[in-house]
Amino acid sequence: MMLSPSERLEIDLMSVSGMFEDVIRVSKDMMEFMYRGIKITLYPNGSVMFYHFTDLEDGRSYADEVIAKARQDDSR
Numbered sequence: 902m903m904l905s906p907s908e909r910l911e912i913d914l915m916s917v918s919g920m921f922e923d924v925i926r927v928s929k930d931m932m933e934f935m936y937r938g939i940k941i942t943l944y945p946n947g948s949v950m951f952y953h954f955t956d957l958e959d960g961r962s963y964a965d966e967v968i969a970k971a972r973q974d975d976s977r
Contacts (some may be wrong), residue, residue: 902951904964910947910972917971936967943967 918927923935932943940952941963949964 902955902957902960904949904951904960906947906964906968908947910945910968912943912945912947912968912971914943914945914971920970936963939963941967943971947971 913929914927914932915929918924918932918934921932921934921936925933925935925940927933930945934941934943939954942950942952944950947968949960949967951960951963954960
């Protein structure tokens with residue numbers, strides 16, 4: 902499942918990766934990590950890809966949490 906924010910973002914993934922636990926890999930193009938037991942890929946534009954996860958309501962909530970954290974950390 903992939904969710905995208907209503908506005909296009911510009912997240913510096915290399916900069917915010919240290920604030921997330923369980924980061925699997927990170928580059929300027931994507932950050933792959935575990936969040937609440939779910940494998941997620943975050944993209945610089947704010948899109949969030951969930952692997953083997955299909956609960957839309959929880960997905961939206963988790964995506965909002967991840968983006969809020971990334972935006973907060975990216976503003977430092």
